[in-house]
Amino acid sequence: xxxxxxxxxxxxxxxxxxxxxxxxxxxxxxxxxxxxxxxxxxxxxxxxxxxxxxxxxxxxxxxxxxxxxxxxxxxxxxxxxxxxxxxxxxxxxxxxxxxxxxxxxxxxxxxxxxxxxxxxxxxxxxxxxxxxxxxxxxxxxxxxxxxxxxxxxxxxxxxxxxxxxxxxxxxxxxxxxxxxxxxxxxxxxxxxxxxxxxxxxxxxxxxxxxxxxxxxxxxxxxxxxxxxxxxxxxxxxxxxxxxxxxxxxxxxxxxxxxxxxxxxxxxxxxxxxxx
Numbered sequence: 001x002x003x004x005x006x007x008x009x010x011x012x013x014x015x016x017x018x019x020x021x022x023x024x025x026x027x028x029x030x031x032x033x034x035x036x037x038x039x040x041x042x043x044x045x046x047x048x049x050x051x052x053x054x055x056x057x058x059x060x061x062x063x064x065x066x067x068x069x070x071x072x073x074x075x076x077x078x079x080x081x082x083x084x085x086x087x088x089x090x091x092x093x094x095x096x097x098x099x100x101x102x103x104x105x106x107x108x109x110x111x112x113x114x115x116x117x118x119x120x121x122x123x124x125x126x127x128x129x130x131x132x133x134x135x136x137x138x139x140x141x142x143x144x145x146x147x148x149x150x151x152x153x154x155x156x157x158x159x160x161x162x163x164x165x166x167x168x169x170x171x172x173x174x175x176x177x178x179x180x181x182x183x184x185x186x187x188x189x190x191x192x193x194x195x196x197x198x199x200x201x202x203x204x205x206x207x208x209x210x211x212x213x214x215x216x217x218x219x220x221x222x223x224x225x226x227x228x229x230x231x232x233x234x235x236x237x238x239x240x241x242x243x244x245x246x247x248x249x250x251x252x253x254x255x256x257x258x259x260x261x262x263x264x265x266x267x268x269x270x271x272x273x274x275x
Contacts, residue, residue, distance in 0.1 A: 005123075008191070009097055011187065012099070013100065017099040017244070018102050021243055025039060037113075042241075044078030046075045046241060047075075048223060049220055049223050053219075054082050055086065057168075057169050058086070058167075060167070060212050060269060061165055062165070063083055065087060065089055066089070068090055070093075070127075072137060072138065073140070074093025075093075076107065077093055077117060079140050081107070084113050085116075089116075092119070093118070094127055094129070095124075096123055097121075104119045124155065125146065126155060131159065132159075134160055135161055138167050140169040141170060143194075143195070144176075145185055145193055153203060153207060157207055166204075167271050168272065170267070171266075172197050173265045173266075174198075175196075177189040178264060179192060179259050180258050180264070183256055197266065208272035208274055209272065209273050210272055212270060212271050213269075215267075217265075224253055224257050
């Protein structure tokens, strides 16, 4: 576990990330002491499709202000803050990357959402959160780094209230070793622990009823291609996702595009209800 934790933190946890983010905001002319959600919107959604796909999944899952949500693999907190701001629900984010949790907490505080959103730095397959306490478990681009999917789903079921829902927005692959690397979630196959649609469905059907399944692959491809068209790689963008990703953001995006076009990966959104 320690080696895995170190590998995840090395891959995602840019040193002094929160300081880098705040400096980028200041350099872009933002008032650090009076940040708004709009100020951080350009880089906080670290997944394909950005905020639009977060909102689409929330609609599919029926998120509303009554919901208690756990976002497993919460990153720097973009989806968690979106759910809290747009739907009024309370969200607990869980992530293994220490710099992500620190940055997520700071940004949530600075945009005035710390009463609705909190973050815990721990293993998503073995959290310390209370059992049978949450209406929705949110997985948005996190399972690519989880090798033991059964253990993950066991924790999801432990956390969910009876008849609670799993909201799922993930990148799938039957053969992750054959992808073009590096990509956003891994520089090599060693951290790319993906599963294909058939296996995911078989695992989920043991404990959940499917409410919906939407293939978002082509939408995701269009989003990536549009992102690339708007990017000038010769001019650093202080508030692009590069502030989170670091070097070679363009190369990683190009590899994701190539993997989609060559049908090496697919991207889906799905909602399941615990039996």
